[in-house]
Amino acid sequence: MPPAEHPEFVGLIEALRAAQETITGARPPEDVARKARENLEEITRLLSPFTVGESEQLTGQMRGLPGRAQALAPAFHVDVEGNDRVSGRVVFGRFYLGGNGAAHGGSLPLLFDEVLGRLANTGGRSPSRTAYLHVNYRKITPVGPELRVEAHFDREEGRKRYLVGTIRDPEGEITADAEGLFVALRPGQP
Numbered sequence: 001m002p003p004a005e006h007p008e009f010v011g012l013i014e015a016l017r018a019a020q021e022t023i024t025g026a027r028p029p030e031d032v033a034r035k036a037r038e039n040l041e042e043i044t045r046l047l048s049p050f051t052v053g054e055s056e057q058l059t060g061q062m063r064g065l066p067g068r069a070q071a072l073a074p075a076f077h078v079d080v081e082g083n084d085r086v087s088g089r090v091v092f093g094r095f096y097l098g099g100n101g102a103a104h105g106g107s108l109p110l111l112f113d114e115v116l117g118r119l120a121n122t123g124g125r126s127p128s129r130t131a132y133l134h135v136n137y138r139k140i141t142p143v144g145p146e147l148r149v150e151a152h153f154d155r156e157e158g159r160k161r162y163l164v165g166t167i168r169d170p171e172g173e174i175t176a177d178a179e180g181l182f183v184a185l186r187p188g189q190p
């Protein structure tokens with residue numbers, strides 16, 4: 001689904017990401033916190049009448065958009081995408097902070113699942129699901145700077161797709177790498 005179809009919704013998700021960042025990094029006075037909460041509650045009231053089923057929702061379905069309009073994972077910006085490899089960029093913002101400037105340990109598998117899972121399901125391949133994801137934390141993954149992400153197919157054995165990926169800091173050093181096994185689903189398998 002091209003993002004151009006729902007430009008206002010795309011803008012809404014961008015604003016949501018910005019709100020996540022700002023709220024996480026803020027230490028507001030109590031009256032400002034209350035006003036912000038009331039504004040958020042107003043957004044919930046405005047949107048809840050438009051709740052739809054999974055097949056109709058926009059979030060997560062917009063493959064052409066960095067982050068697929070899914071605000072759970074940091075937005076992955078694809079630079080080069082082929083059938084067997086992909087490379088791009090990501091920024092772990094303040095929302096993903098674990099501590100001392102490092103991205104939260106749980107946010108890295110989130111990104112790897114997104115990047116490897118996306119690649120595992122491209123090139124006319126049938127849908128597959130993550131069977132395992134092994135992440136090595138080599139150095140801290142810094143919050144703030146733009147990081148390079150690369151992933152490629154390692155091998156395929158029947159229904160099993162083995163993919164590997166790396167995250168590099170601005171100095172080019174690997175901060176984390178991952179290997180994932182994605183198993184192609186049988187017909188009718190959820």
Ligand SMILES: CCCCCCCC/C=C\CCCCCCCC(=O)SCCNC(=O)CCNC(=O)[C@H](O)C(C)(C)COP(=O)(O)OP(=O)(O)OC[C@H]1O[C@@H](n2cnc3c(N)ncnc32)[C@H](O)[C@@H]1OP(=O)(O)O
Binds near residue numbers: 115118121131132
């Ligand atoms: C529909 C998918 C998405 C489509 C997306 C479209 C494109 C959208 C664009 C962008 C997307 C971006 C991001 C999305 C992608 C993220 C994907 C996820 O995160 S999925 C959620 C998390 N994963 C689960 O919830 C799986 C839960 N587990 C299962 O459903 C099953 O266990 C499953 C399918 C993984 C395998 O079960 P079995 O019954 O089909 O197959 P068995 O016979 O158990 O395994 C097949 C082979 O794999 C090995 N295997 C299975 N699990 C293994 C493991 N953990 N470790 C080692 N080997 C394992 C087995 O030993 C077997 O090997 P032998 O054929 O005998 O050689």
